Amino acid sequence: MRKALILPTKYVQGEDELLNLGYFVTTFGKSALLIANPDDVERVRPQLDATAKKFDITFYEGGFNGEVTREETKRLQAVAEKYQTDCIIGLGGGKAIDASKVVAEGEHLIIVPTIAAQDAPTSHSAVLYHADGSFDDYAYFKQSPSVVLVDTKVVAKAPTRFLVAGMGDALSTYFEARATHNSYSRVNASLPMGSREGLTPPASGTYAALAMAKLCWENLQEDGLHAKIACDANLPTEALNKIVETNILLSGLGFESGGLAAAHAIHNGMTVLAGTHHYLHGEKVAFATLAQLVLEDAETEEINAVMDFMASIGLPLTLADLGVESISFEEALEVAKIASIPEESIHSMPFPIVEEEVANAIIVADRIGQAYKDAHQ
Structure with missing residues (x-):
């Protein structure tokens, strides 16, 4: 009987773990496209600034409009191409994370959930939607995220x-x-x-x-x-x-x-x-x-x-x-x-x-x- 198991390359969890995000970016290069709702970015702005300075890396903020549409993911891919970023970071809740998976297409992907509301962060799949929020399609990629990084202090402060x-x-x-x-x-x-x-x-x-x-x-x-x-x-x-x-x-x-x-x-x-x-x-x-x-x-x-x-x-x-x-x-x-x-x-x-x-x-x-x-x- 044929069986299958798929895993992220690395899972890291702990207090203040966001301060180590820059290290994981350096394993790919010097820059990352950050896909996240602006409000979620502001919640962790001090940690992002600190880790960027410590590891001498650059975050290019792509934003996220809140829905994982084909149009939005193509826009984000264009941003990544414009800045020639070395990796993709999906930060926040499930939809920002799914958008990052589509943009990365299974390559050089770091997932940073700021809430523990669902189990999508480790998977090699994403859900696409239409602009009105209705279901579009599933997408599956050749591998799971390269890194899943969870800061438990951030999760503890969420509702x-x-x-x-x-x-x-x-x-x-x-x-x-x-x-x-x-x-x-x-x-x-x-x-x-x-x-x-x-x-x-x-x-x-x-x-x-x-x-x-x-x-x-x-x-x-x-x-x-x-x-x-x-x-x-x-x-x-x-x-x-x-x-x-x-x-x-x-x-x-x-x-x-x-x-x-x-x-x-x-x-x-x-x-x-x-x-x-x-x-x-x-x-x-x-x-x-x-x-x-x-x-x-x-x-x-x-x-x-x-x-x-x-x-x-x-x-x-x-x-x-x-x-x-x-x-x-x-x-x-x-x-x-x-x-x-x-x-x-x-x-x-x-x-x-x-x-x-x-x-x-x-x-x-x-x-x-x-x-x-x-x-x-």
Whole structure:
């Protein structure tokens, strides 16, 4: 059986790590195109100035308009070409990071997340959008980022909601990787540059990836609440360090090389529910994970453990928590139809997918979540 695992060349995490960013730029040359929202740059301006001076390198600020469109990434590529920069830096949240991946095309790329809200930083993939924010396409590159650098002091000072949302995204990692492992399904690590359809034979996940995905869930249970409390205080404790690594590294490697399944597909289907549009990716993925567990008839003890964790850090347990006060079967079926299109990851589940059963699972997950909340008031 063919298996695949893809990793960033280097992952570095610690307090004041941004002060070492210039060193990593020097491994490529003397200059870097910085792709970031201007507000995110200003948040870390002192560290950027200090590291540029210490290592005698130059940052050319390309800005970022907030959406990963083909037009915006072409504009940024032109800036990189104009200044002949030696590497690309993606700094900030997920969209600036994805834009930097498209600009770099898999070469000389440094990723600097300033929040731990999702698990994209380590991956070799990006999502393209149209100018109106609607989905355009996926892009895959020949390798993962050269460096992923995380300053835990910066992450600790970001709003706690981002860290919690990252834990929601990380929550799905083990359960989706387990399903993918059990069905021997293809994982993203086997996808080549520029194509969602493999030019090489598909590959399933490695045992290493499954083990990292399981550690992801274990870490969340052990230190998720303590990390949230530390972030509330803007202090980078060891619990926060563990959860930042869990949200970014373990979940990133776990989803890409371990596999996605129903949770992320259901999340994608939930975009038709207008009430969810103001909620973060990881908040919606957390509820979708509960729906996946209902769909696969997971053990009651496991479902309860997941809800205990979600409740402890304030993740949404019901659709009402995501702005959807009620849902009809017809509305749930519309979500299920989008979640079940042929190319979606839901087909990595180890059983045939029936749209009506997916809709049922969404409705029942909502009611189980409400019953949990009623019992713990």
